[in-house]
Amino acid sequence: MQIVSKPAAERRRRQRGITVMAIVGLLIIVTFVISMNTGFIRLAPSDVIETFFGMGTEKQSLILFEFRLPRIVISILIGAGLAVTGCVLQGISRNALADPGILGINAGAGLMVLLFVSYFPLTAAAPLFLLPVLALTGSGLTAALIYVLTYKRHYGISPTRLLMTGIAIGAGIHAATIVLTLKLNPDKYQFVANWMAGSIWGANWKFVLALLPWIAVLLPYIFFKARILNVLSLGDQLASGLGAAVEKERLKLLASSVGLAGACVAVSGSIGFVGLIGPHLARRLVGPQHQLLLPTAALTGSLLVIAADTIGRSILQPSEIPTGVVVAVIGAPYFLYLLVKSRL
Amino acid sequence: MGIVIKNSKTDGLRSRPWAATFIIFGGLIALAIGTSLSVSFGAADIKLAVVWEAIFNFNPEVTQHQIIYELRLPRVIGGAVTGACFAVAGAIMQGMTRNPLADSGLLGLNAGAGFMLTLCFAFFPGLPFMYLILYSFMGAGLGTGLVYGIGVMAKGGLTPARLVLSGAAISALLAALSEGIALYFGIGQDLAFWYAGGVAGTKWFQLKVMLPWIAAAMLGALVLSRSITMLSLGEDVAKGLGLRTAWVKLLGALLVLILAGAAVSVVGAVGFIGLIIPHMTRFLVGVDYRWIIPCSAVLGSLLVMFADLASRMINPPFETPLGAFIALIGVPFFLYLSRKERRELH
Numbered sequence: 001m002q003i004v005s006k007p008a009a010e011r012r013r014r015q016r017g018i019t020v021m022a023i024v025g026l027l028i029i030v031t032f033v034i035s036m037n038t039g040f041i042r043l044a045p046s047d048v049i050e051t052f053f054g055m056g057t058e059k060q061s062l063i064l065f066e067f068r069l070p071r072i073v074i075s076i077l078i079g080a081g082l083a084v085t086g087c088v089l090q091g092i093s094r095n096a097l098a099d100p101g102i103l104g105i106n107a108g109a110g111l112m113v114l115l116f117v118s119y120f121p122l123t124a125a126a127p128l129f130l131l132p133v134l135a136l137t138g139s140g141l142t143a144a145l146i147y148v149l150t151y152k153r154h155y156g157i158s159p160t161r162l163l164m165t166g167i168a169i170g171a172g173i174h175a176a177t178i179v180l181t182l183k184l185n186p187d188k189y190q191f192v193a194n195w196m197a198g199s200i201w202g203a204n205w206k207f208v209l210a211l212l213p214w215i216a217v218l219l220p221y222i223f224f225k226a227r228i229l230n231v232l233s234l235g236d237q238l239a240s241g242l243g244a245a246v247e248k249e250r251l252k253l254l255a256s257s258v259g260l261a262g263a264c265v266a267v268s269g270s271i272g273f274v275g276l277i278g279p280h281l282a283r284r285l286v287g288p289q290h291q292l293l294l295p296t297a298a299l300t301g302s303l304l305v306i307a308a309d310t311i312g313r314s315i316l317q318p319s320e321i322p323t324g325v326v327v328a329v330i331g332a333p334y335f336l337y338l339l340v341k342s343r344l
Numbered sequence: 345m346g347i348v349i350k351n352s353k354t355d356g357l358r359s360r361p362w363a364a365t366f367i368i369f370g371g372l373i374a375l376a377i378g379t380s381l382s383v384s385f386g387a388a389d390i391k392l393a394v395v396w397e398a399i400f401n402f403n404p405e406v407t408q409h410q411i412i413y414e415l416r417l418p419r420v421i422g423g424a425v426t427g428a429c430f431a432v433a434g435a436i437m438q439g440m441t442r443n444p445l446a447d448s449g450l451l452g453l454n455a456g457a458g459f460m461l462t463l464c465f466a467f468f469p470g471l472p473f474m475y476l477i478l479y480s481f482m483g484a485g486l487g488t489g490l491v492y493g494i495g496v497m498a499k500g501g502l503t504p505a506r507l508v509l510s511g512a513a514i515s516a517l518l519a520a521l522s523e524g525i526a527l528y529f530g531i532g533q534d535l536a537f538w539y540a541g542g543v544a545g546t547k548w549f550q551l552k553v554m555l556p557w558i559a560a561a562m563l564g565a566l567v568l569s570r571s572i573t574m575l576s577l578g579e580d581v582a583k584g585l586g587l588r589t590a591w592v593k594l595l596g597a598l599l600v601l602i603l604a605g606a607a608v609s610v611v612g613a614v615g616f617i618g619l620i621i622p623h624m625t626r627f628l629v630g631v632d633y634r635w636i637i638p639c640s641a642v643l644g645s646l647l648v649m650f651a652d653l654a655s656r657m658i659n660p661p662f663e664t665p666l667g668a669f670i671a672l673i674g675v676p677f678f679l680y681l682s683r684k685e686r687r688e689l690h
Contacts (some may be wrong), residue, residue, distance in 0.1 A: 102509075102512060183618075
């Protein structure tokens with residue numbers, strides 16, 4: 001009986017997953033069109049479509065292709081990247097509240113970028129491509145530190161301790177960040193402040209190119225590892241019982257997710273809570289299986305960031321609210337709601 | 345039989361009045377030494393003899409006397425007082441909630457005060473200091489209220505992990521809002537000094553406004569200390585001993601708000617003092633809050649005073665922000681605690 005019904009349930013779940021992904025994808029496209037219209041200069045949807053096919057005025061195509069489109073593409077990419085990072089962190093720590101922001105990984109990347117900005121002029125061309133690498137180094141070092149400090153022989157990684165350690169390390173890095181910001185001159189300060197509030201500042205194609213390789217390599221790799229994430233989220237003992245090289249796989253996954261987070265943070269600044277909310281929404285929609293969960297999380301994360309970016313751009317015109325602030329305003333209450341519901 | 349077991353268990357946890365007395369007197373002497381060092385050391389080095397003269401035979405004509413009186417003395421006193429405030433607030437919080445990780449910085453109090461200050465800077469620039477303090481209090485209350493509210497709403501109650509997490513989330517939210525507002529109004533760098541925390545800007549006027557409140561709250565803490573000891577044994581025990589726990593908790597929360605709120609409004613968002621000091625004190629003097637509270641006050645003053653001194657000496661003539669300096673000590677300590685508290689945090 002069970003043997004017969006199981007593949008059927010599996011198929012139904014898969015179908016449901018595909019439907020959900022299609023709907024979220026559709027929502028992203030709708031938000032995409034809205035986002036293309038909104039901004040300091042409003043463009044009608046028909047204008048957007050016309051311009052897309054090369055029939056718009058020069059001014060219209062400049063606005064669309066050089067300003068709005070790269071920014072939207074970046075929103076989509078970092079949304080996917082951060083959400084998948086959160087998903088992996090939640091899977092390997094078996095903690096539903098793990099998020100690169102809460103864990104201090106974003107702060108580590110931020111500190112590196114800040115160090116760089118305070119000692120080098122921004123206008124040089126090289127930094128654009130250097131920035132993700134630097135952020136990556138920062139987030140990697142932070143993650144390694146948190147991992148080492150949390151790891152206890154015979155206990156492994158305790159989920160709660162992981163969060164505690166992350167928060168503490170985050171606080172320490174934050175203190176260092178403040179020391180550095182005090183010494184900056186006002187111009188650089190403005191840049192850094194924008195960056196730290198989570199403005200998508202690198203809104204041109206160069207940044208898309210700088211970010212794309214990381215996403216293009218790491219996202220498929222993590223999707224490929226979905227099965228192992230399923231096993232790992234059962235707990236260490238069960239996972240090694242099932243034949244997984246727990247420690248090794250966890251490290252690989254951790255490294256790739258940290259790489260993803262670092263690259264995203266380099267371009268977007270510290271946008272928190274995406275890594276938390278994306279996976280949660282996805283889990284609610286398609287269930288805990290990572291084969292479905294990871295791509296759905298990527299889509300919900302993208303939707304969240306692109307929507308937040310659009311809201312941030314349109315609500316207080318002509319000035320903008322940083323995307324990170326909008327995401328925090330949506331995300332923090334949701335986090336607290338989860339906190340109230342969860343057992344700790 | 346039961347008594348024997350209990351004794352052997354509590355043996356290491358007894359209160360140690362002698363140690364406490366020693367800490368209070370030794371601490372006061374160390375504070376006096378620290379004060380004189382702190383007053384004489386700085387961008388302009390001043391001989392101790394001049395310091396002595398400035399205090400007991402003040403002459404407004406002498407520049408050095410003026411430096412001492414107008415800049416150094418309020419700074420030293422400000423540091424000592426806020427250190428004591430943060431430490432006692434932390435001790436009360438930890439005792440009442442039986443939560444080893446309670447601290448004003450982690451509980452959203454600092455973020456709340458910072459949020460209110462950002463609002464003030466943005467919408468009412470040039471607001472008199474009196475009002476800034478008031479708003480900073482309100483902000484502290486708001487932040488703490490939110491964090492506690494979340495903890496209380498949750499099913500399992502206010503566990504240490506939940507408190508820290510809701511503190512982190514509320515802080516992140518308030519900080520994001522503050523950042524957004526600061527960016528919009530271009531007041532970020534003005535506020536950054538406040539966030540960095542420091543006693544450099546302390547003025548006599550500020551101290552005059554704060555001191556009555558702080559003195560009253562300290563006295564209140566001493567009066568309440570016996571009840572806090574009972575609460576720290578657990579709510580059921582405290583009730584069994586005839587304590588009206590609801591009242592004690594309310595009063596305690598009020599004291600915490602006054603102490604930490606006052607300290608935050610003077611020196612800015614300095615975290616971790618309220619975390620480190622009560623732990624050290626408990627380790628040294630045992631579990632009786634009648635001793636923990638005064639000893640925490642003394643040790644807290646010492647920590648901030650010497651941290652301030654060190655932050656001036658590391659990289660002169662620049663000052664390392666006090667908050668960062670204390671975080672440097674506080675973070676490893678927090679990590680150590682969260683590793684040690686396996687039982688509660690697992």
